[in-house]
Amino acid sequence: xxxxxxxxxxxxSIKTPHGDVQDALGGSAVYFSLAANVYGRVRLVGVVGEDFxxxxxxxxxxxxxxxxxxxxxxxxxxxRWSGEYSPDMNDRETLSVDLNVxxxxxxxxxxxxxxxxxxxxxxxSPGTQLxxxxxxxxxxxxxxxxxxxxxxTQKHELLDLLGKIDGVLLNDSxxxxxxxxxxxxxxxxAILELGPSLVVVKxxxxxxxxxxxxxxxxxxxxxxxxxxxxxxxxxxxxxxLMGRLARGGVADSAAFKEALAHGVVAASFxxxxxxxxxxxxxxxxxVEERFQTYREMLxx
Amino acid sequence: xxxxxxxxxxxxSIKTPHGDVQDALGGSAVYFSLAANVYGRVRLVGVVGEDFxxxxxxxxxxxxxxxxxxxxxxxxxxxRWSGEYSPDMNDRETLSVDLNVxxxxxxxxxxxxxxxxxxxxxxxSPGTQLxxxxxxxxxxxxxxxxxxxxxxTQKHELLDLLGKIDGVLLNDSxxxxxxxxxxxxxxxxAILELGPSLVVVKxxxxxxxxxxxxxxxxxxxxxxxxxxxxxxxxxxxxxxLMGRLARGGVADSAAFKEALAHGVVAASFxxxxxxxxxxxxxxxxxVEERFQTYREMLxx
Numbered sequence: 374x375x376x377x378x379x380x381x382x383x384x385x386s387i388k389t390p391h392g393d394v395q396d397a398l399g400g401s402a403v404y405f406s407l408a409a410n411v412y413g414r415v416r417l418v419g420v421v422g423e424d425f426x427x428x429x430x431x432x433x434x435x436x437x438x439x440x441x442x443x444x445x446x447x448x449x450x451x452x453r454w455s456g457e458y459s460p461d462m463n464d465r466e467t468l469s470v471d472l473n474v475x476x477x478x479x480x481x482x483x484x485x486x487x488x489x490x491x492x493x494x495x496x497x498s499p500g501t502q503l504x505x506x507x508x509x510x511x512x513x514x515x516x517x518x519x520x521x522x523x524x525x526t527q528k529h530e531l532l533d534l535l536g537k538i539d540g541v542l543l544n545d546s547x548x549x550x551x552x553x554x555x556x557x558x559x560x561x562x563a564i565l566e567l568g569p570s571l572v573v574v575k576x577x578x579x580x581x582x583x584x585x586x587x588x589x590x591x592x593x594x595x596x597x598x599x600x601x602x603x604x605x606x607x608x609x610x611x612x613x614l615m616g617r618l619a620r621g622g623v624a625d626s627a628a629f630k631e632a633l634a635h636g637v638v639a640a641s642f643x644x645x646x647x648x649x650x651x652x653x654x655x656x657x658x659x660v661e662e663r664f665q666t667y668r669e670m671l672x673x
Numbered sequence: 674x675x676x677x678x679x680x681x682x683x684x685x686s687i688k689t690p691h692g693d694v695q696d697a698l699g700g701s702a703v704y705f706s707l708a709a710n711v712y713g714r715v716r717l718v719g720v721v722g723e724d725f726x727x728x729x730x731x732x733x734x735x736x737x738x739x740x741x742x743x744x745x746x747x748x749x750x751x752x753r754w755s756g757e758y759s760p761d762m763n764d765r766e767t768l769s770v771d772l773n774v775x776x777x778x779x780x781x782x783x784x785x786x787x788x789x790x791x792x793x794x795x796x797x798s799p800g801t802q803l804x805x806x807x808x809x810x811x812x813x814x815x816x817x818x819x820x821x822x823x824x825x826t827q828k829h830e831l832l833d834l835l836g837k838i839d840g841v842l843l844n845d846s847x848x849x850x851x852x853x854x855x856x857x858x859x860x861x862x863a864i865l866e867l868g869p870s871l872v873v874v875k876x877x878x879x880x881x882x883x884x885x886x887x888x889x890x891x892x893x894x895x896x897x898x899x900x901x902x903x904x905x906x907x908x909x910x911x912x913x914l915m916g917r918l919a920r921g922g923v924a925d926s927a928a929f930k931e932a933l934a935h936g937v938v939a940a941s942f943x944x945x946x947x948x949x950x951x952x953x954x955x956x957x958x959x960v961e962e963r964f965q966t967y968r969e970m971l972x973x
Binding site for chain 2: 390556558559576579580589590592596600627633670671
């Protein structure tokens with residue numbers, strides 16, 4: 374498969390009711406890659422500072438992740454984020470954000486990445502996402518994530534992007550904000566009208582909704598008692614979804630549905646432990662076992 | 674089938690972003706019966722005042738609902754409720770509640786109802802629910818609904834009830850309140866320990882979770898754009914669930930799962946129009962068609 378992800382690389386400090394971690398490896402590109410690598414090799418594009426630990430780069434490389442696209446800025450510092458979750462973990466407060474080298478990140482794809490057929494543009498400004506798209510020669514399926522900040526401040530650029538990509542991933546509140554509606558089903562359908570042939574609306578602990586043509590697929594989250602840290606769940610979801618699609622090499626209705634279920638499964642692993650601890654330890658057998666359990670759950 | 678429901682009969686005044694109705698036939702026993710009657714005859718126990726319109730009673734009787742258990746209090750007034758929903762319809766404000774004849778309701782089952790094998794105790798005080806249970810000779814499957822008020826004010830009686838019934842239906846916030854936890858999966862499992870062999874946690878627009886033994890089944894809501902009035906969705910859900918179980922006559926794991934899916938389908942009809950308008954108009958063919966659509970949605 375030829376799958377490339379462009380996104381953030383970070384050191385996260387996270388506090389949840391179940392404990393905390395300091396300066397743990399994180400960022401959208403990291404969670405995405407660690408979920409996608411179960412399905413094949415992943416090409417990563419990101420930026421770090423001089424403080425990025427060599428063992429973290431080795432950790433990624435050992436896991437079938439191509440880091441040729443990892444840019445190291447001399448004298449720079451890696452993006453840092455810290456946050457604290459509410460008791461039920463449905464809300465979180467950002468305690469500090471230091472974008473550092475990520476602030477002026479201008480992603481450059483290594484020459485050998487430019488033939489990638491599957492492309493994931495993790496959350497970033499629509500302008501930056503568009504600049505990546507221009508560097509890929511002949512993509513088969515491009516999916517992007519976004520967030521409320523870009524909907525509020527760069528809606529025009531975001532709409533331009535939506536007209537040029539195949540799939541988009543938003544959470545429920547972002548989908549409502551973008552379409553100015555109160556119903557997520559109406560929102561999902563309205564986003565299809567903006568260009569993408571696939572729209573995924575993430576609902577956190579309530580699962581996700583997939584829209585393609587007239588079809589709507591609502592999938593619940595995998596039920597778990599042990600939710601220790603929700604950080605990275607959405608990016609892991611995207612990683613497994615794109616990884617599964619890229620491995621199959623087809624992007625049709627049945628493939629999307631199965632890929633979505635793989636996304637649900639990956640997110641469920643990620644939240645079971647702090648940071649990337651659990652998702653990085655998952656192998657294909659573990660994914661397959663939980664996928665089958667999940668599939669059986671929904672049969673009646 | 675022999676299914677009895679004991680619950681409220683009301684006249685509701687409802688305002689949602691899509692319109693409003695005044696003094697519309699409602700109440701838990703009404704919504705339940707109108708969803709359950711698709712599967713067979715339903716025995717209703719409830720109380721109304723002298724103001725209860727004869728045409729409303731005829732409306733129920735024409736729909737395969739036995740109203741011998743409907744008590745009419747001379748000089749009394751029927752329970753009245755009015756409420757207004759928020760723009761996204763996930764919250765509602767109660768504008769007025771007049772319990773009237775429902776306040777001192779002491780349900781009495783007609784002799785011919787006492788052989789009922791399937792029993793649904795709609796929301797009411799645990800003491801009243803227990804008094805109904807004592808009137809049924811040899812029930813096969815008893816399910817009860819409850820609410821935050823009883824958890825807060827009559828927890829001891831509620832725990833007594835839970836030790837004597839087979840299934841319980843709560844919404845997510847009530848399940849968390851009852852078990853003093855933050856995780857609905859933990860809550861569902863903890864409620865199984867209190868006695869019932871089946872626990873259903875309702876999550877409104879996010880669907881429902883079923884717990885039985887070690888099995889957990891998460892089912893999403895049926896995706897709908899046209900949600901006009903959520904009133905009665907939970908009681909319709911219960912009606913279809915119990916109706917489907919009662920018709921099959923078995924209460925095992927596979928039957929519960931299929932019955933839960935029927936509950937999701939019934940709730941989806943109810944919310945499509947104001948009051949009982951939509952659910953009362955649904956026939957078996959419409960239910961079967963949506964049930965098959967829903968089942969296919971969840972196959973991958």
